[in-house]
Amino acid sequence: MKYKLYILAVLIAASVTQALAQIDNSVALARQGKYDEALQCIKSAENQGIEPKTAKYFYGCVYYLQGNWQKALDYYTEAINLAPDDWHPYFDRANTYIRQNKFALAMQDINKALNLSGDHYFDVLNARGVMYGKSGRYKKAMDDFNACIAMQPSNPDTYINVGNMLMQQKKYAEAEEQYTKAIEVDANSIAAYNNRANAREMLFDLDGAQEDFDKYNQLIMR
Amino acid sequence: MKRFLIIITTILIAATAFAQEKPKIKKSEFLVVPSAEAWKNVKRGNKYYKKGCRKNRVGAFRLAASYYANALDANDSYAPLLYRLGVSEVMISDDRHAMRHLDDAASLALNVAEDCQYWLAVSKQHLNMFKQAKRDFDECTSSMPSKTKERFAKDVDLRISQCDNGIRLANATEMAKSQPIKGFINSNMPEIAPVFCNMDSSLYFGGKRRDGNVARRKRGKDYDPASDIFAAKASNGSFDEPKNGGKNINKKKSETPAFMTLSGGKIFFARKDKKIFFSHKKTINSRWLKPEKFITKASSVSFSEDSSMVVFTVFNGKDKRNDIYFCKRLGKKYGNAKSLGDKINTQYDEMWPCFAPGDTVIYFASNGAGSVGGYDIMKTVFREDGWSESENLGLGINTGTDENYFQLAPGETRIGYCSSKREGGKGDYDIYKVLLMIRPQVIFPPLPPREFAFEYDRRYYASGDGKPKEKPIEKPRDNDSTAMLLKRLTEDPSGKIVLNNVFFDTDRSDLRPESYNELNHLAQVFEQYPDLVIEVSGHTDNLGSRDHNISLSQQRANAVRDYLISNGVGEEQVVAKGYGPDQPRDTNATPQGRQNNRRVEAKILKK
Numbered sequence: 001m002k003y004k005l006y007i008l009a010v011l012i013a014a015s016v017t018q019a020l021a022q023i024d025n026s027v028a029l030a031r032q033g034k035y036d037e038a039l040q041c042i043k044s045a046e047n048q049g050i051e052p053k054t055a056k057y058f059y060g061c062v063y064y065l066q067g068n069w070q071k072a073l074d075y076y077t078e079a080i081n082l083a084p085d086d087w088h089p090y091f092d093r094a095n096t097y098i099r100q101n102k103f104a105l106a107m108q109d110i111n112k113a114l115n116l117s118g119d120h121y122f123d124v125l126n127a128r129g130v131m132y133g134k135s136g137r138y139k140k141a142m143d144d145f146n147a148c149i150a151m152q153p154s155n156p157d158t159y160i161n162v163g164n165m166l167m168q169q170k171k172y173a174e175a176e177e178q179y180t181k182a183i184e185v186d187a188n189s190i191a192a193y194n195n196r197a198n199a200r201e202m203l204f205d206l207d208g209a210q211e212d213f214d215k216y217n218q219l220i221m222r
Numbered sequence: 223m224k225r226f227l228i229i230i231t232t233i234l235i236a237a238t239a240f241a242q243e244k245p246k247i248k249k250s251e252f253l254v255v256p257s258a259e260a261w262k263n264v265k266r267g268n269k270y271y272k273k274g275c276r277k278n279r280v281g282a283f284r285l286a287a288s289y290y291a292n293a294l295d296a297n298d299s300y301a302p303l304l305y306r307l308g309v310s311e312v313m314i315s316d317d318r319h320a321m322r323h324l325d326d327a328a329s330l331a332l333n334v335a336e337d338c339q340y341w342l343a344v345s346k347q348h349l350n351m352f353k354q355a356k357r358d359f360d361e362c363t364s365s366m367p368s369k370t371k372e373r374f375a376k377d378v379d380l381r382i383s384q385c386d387n388g389i390r391l392a393n394a395t396e397m398a399k400s401q402p403i404k405g406f407i408n409s410n411m412p413e414i415a416p417v418f419c420n421m422d423s424s425l426y427f428g429g430k431r432r433d434g435n436v437a438r439r440k441r442g443k444d445y446d447p448a449s450d451i452f453a454a455k456a457s458n459g460s461f462d463e464p465k466n467g468g469k470n471i472n473k474k475k476s477e478t479p480a481f482m483t484l485s486g487g488k489i490f491f492a493r494k495d496k497k498i499f500f501s502h503k504k505t506i507n508s509r510w511l512k513p514e515k516f517i518t519k520a521s522s523v524s525f526s527e528d529s530s531m532v533v534f535t536v537f538n539g540k541d542k543r544n545d546i547y548f549c550k551r552l553g554k555k556y557g558n559a560k561s562l563g564d565k566i567n568t569q570y571d572e573m574w575p576c577f578a579p580g581d582t583v584i585y586f587a588s589n590g591a592g593s594v595g596g597y598d599i600m601k602t603v604f605r606e607d608g609w610s611e612s613e614n615l616g617l618g619i620n621t622g623t624d625e626n627y628f629q630l631a632p633g634e635t636r637i638g639y640c641s642s643k644r645e646g647g648k649g650d651y652d653i654y655k656v657l658l659m660i661r662p663q664v665i666f667p668p669l670p671p672r673e674f675a676f677e678y679d680r681r682y683y684a685s686g687d688g689k690p691k692e693k694p695i696e697k698p699r700d701n702d703s704t705a706m707l708l709k710r711l712t713e714d715p716s717g718k719i720v721l722n723n724v725f726f727d728t729d730r731s732d733l734r735p736e737s738y739n740e741l742n743h744l745a746q747v748f749e750q751y752p753d754l755v756i757e758v759s760g761h762t763d764n765l766g767s768r769d770h771n772i773s774l775s776q777q778r779a780n781a782v783r784d785y786l787i788s789n790g791v792g793e794e795q796v797v798a799k800g801y802g803p804d805q806p807r808d809t810n811a812t813p814q815g816r817q818n819n820r821r822v823e824a825k826i827l828k829k
Contacts, residue, residue, distance in 0.1 A: 088675035
């Protein structure tokens with residue numbers, strides 16, 4: 001009997017491993033535009049024993065990649081209902097609401113994700129800052145970005161996010177300063193050089209822009 | 223001179239045809255308090271206003287506006303005076319004042335003039351207030367008598383479609399940016415047709431300033447001096463006081479620059495906007511020599527890089543409009559002129575063409591249905607089926623009033639100059655520096671182009687419960703000795719090997735201590751082969767953005783290189799390169815495949 005139980009456990013484990021591989025496949029296929037095949041992979045994964053809430057979550061991801069926002073929302077909501085303490089579907093549902101310009105709902109979800117995020121608090125906070133920026137709530141965005149900088153001052157991405165938000169507001173000189181900070185902490189930041197080149201152009205600092213653009217090309221080609 | 227006026231004020235011709243001499247200013251109504259001075263100003267203003275209406279003279283409107291503004295001191299609440307002042311101000315592009323005065327006139331007397339709302343709409347269009355202007359244009363003909371409505375119909379339709387362009391372009395990506403040039407060039411008189419000379423580092427332009435004009439005493443039929451060619455030297459991003467181009471090129475007729483060669487030793491210019499001449503200059507300080515005729519019946523010219531083609535503006539007398547033509551070089555001469563095609567030449571004016579380097583792009587000005595108001599700078603690209611439909615360069619350079627005479631600086635692909643009548647200048651046409659935005663636009667950072675939460679947390683679904691799991695420690699593979707490492711390097715048919723025991727934390731480029739052993743062995747290989755040169759390359763899977771992966775793989779390759787150099791390997795012996803996801807060894811569709819793709823490789827470049 002014990003032997004039979006052991007064999008069963010091994011078979012189940014093998015099945016789940018295959019199911020997880022199918023999940024990987026599904027996202028890769030969706031990124032290539034093969035949405036039907038991606039959905040099929042998730043269905044196979046369901047048959048092979050993947051947890052329902054994981055399947056719902058990835059259905060949501062595939063529909064998101066397809067641009068079918070409503071279906072993505074529906075599946076993320078189902079995943080949330082099955083696992084209310086999991087920050088991942090809240091995060092992605094927030095991004096989906098952003099796509100639909102429903103900022104209030106996005107904020108609700110991203111705040112929930114923040115409360116549940118644990119080790120990923122920095123990442124979710126940065127994303128919330130970007131969402132505030134996109135909705136024009138610049139002061140709140142800066143509060144989040146400042147908190148991120150306090151947590152990880154040598155992470156260039158926060159400075160780049162702030163710079164992009166300032167470019168959106170046509171504050172080119174201030175944006176240039178932020179990109180410069182990003183470069184100071186990461187001298188090989190492709191995004192920072194490209195974005196600073198654009199900010200310098202808007203300021204008519206053509207020599208400076210050319211320098212940055214040359215560096216961008218150098219980094220891209222390496 | 224006559225042709226010059228027609229060309230410069232074409233859009234105003236359409237508008238001035240509508241400017242009417244009614245309503246009259248009645249002395250008994252205007253002079254609440256007797257003032258001989260005020261009435262004199264009104265009479266002088268009336269004289270020039272009449273000339274402006276009848277003969278389309280911008281200079282006449284300039285004078286009228288000046289006298290009417292003085293008359294306001296006696297009575298600033300008299301609707302007919304405010305209307306005439308407002309119309310004069312629209313003609314000279316003093317639109318902010320025009321809007322205020324026309325608005326006041328309409329408020330004081332609802333039917334002060336049947337076209338008051340039209341002129342109000344024009345002033346708003348000039349100021350890029352496209353939504354409000356469109357609304358006013360839609361309403362302005364409803365209260366006009368039918369004959370007046372007929373007269374205005376075509377122009378109003380054109381302006382409504384121009385306003386639609388303006389509304390659309392307000393949300394479009396900027397294709398160009400412009401700012402006024404610094405220094406002493408721009409004044410309250412028109413400055414037009416800027417071309418840059420590389421030889422003497424000066425900006426040449428057509429100016430009507432009274433000081434320095436060869437024909438300064440002569441007042442043209444538009445009551446402004448004739449245009450002369452001036453030159454202002456560039457210094458520290460600014461321009462010095464302009465000097466007259468000299469009596470060889472400036473006569474008592476009107477002259478404007480048209481084209482400057484790359485070396486700066488030859489200038490082409492238009493005289494009376496009917497003929498193109500050229501002149502040579504041997505050195506920086508020498509004078510321009512006596513000009514020779516190049517082409518007649520043309521008002522502007524531009525050459526391709528190799529001079530095999532020339533484009534120019536011709537006034538089509540039959541259709542009463544300006545079009546762009548081209549000629550191809552046949553030996554020492556140019557062949558017959560041909561139209562640039564119906565996609566470019568419309569029922570409106572297309573003028574002042576300028577080749578971009580590479581000769582597959584032409585910039586030009588048009589006041590037709592593609593503009594947002596007046597002349598706008600447009601672009602056409604040469605494709606398999608000929609020159610493309612014209613494309614407006616957008617609101618970074620174009621406004622609801624005129625932008626024209628755009629020329630790239632010789633040898634430049636992105637920097638040029640144009641003239642514009644926009645608000646904020648020193649008066650009438652001013653010269654602006656232009657930057658064409660042909661670089662990639664802002665790209666977004668590595669964070670968060672990771673689209674999904676699970677990408678921040680790769681352990682997410684592996685655990686099956688959404689909770690973080692301890693990262694499994696990767697078991698080191700067979701520990702390569704120096705000899706085995708060298709054997710693999712030299713014998714591998716692909717010429718490169720994977721460094722099996724080089725580890726990094728997720729999304730970081732700091733080497734983990736368990737990597738040191740393998741890299742120490744690699745450093746020892748260099749002791750045995752002092753001339754060895756290798757490439758260390760970083761590779762990733764395809765999850766996440768390509769830019770982020772390239773950056774990360776480069777940083778990791780750099781980390782390996784830095785470690786080797788710190789262990790005695792020469793800087794010139796190790797090249798570091800990040801390939802990101804571009805060179806996978808395995809499929810990215812499975813976790814194992816992706817793990818195999820995340821690697822550092824070494825390849826011998828020289829033994």
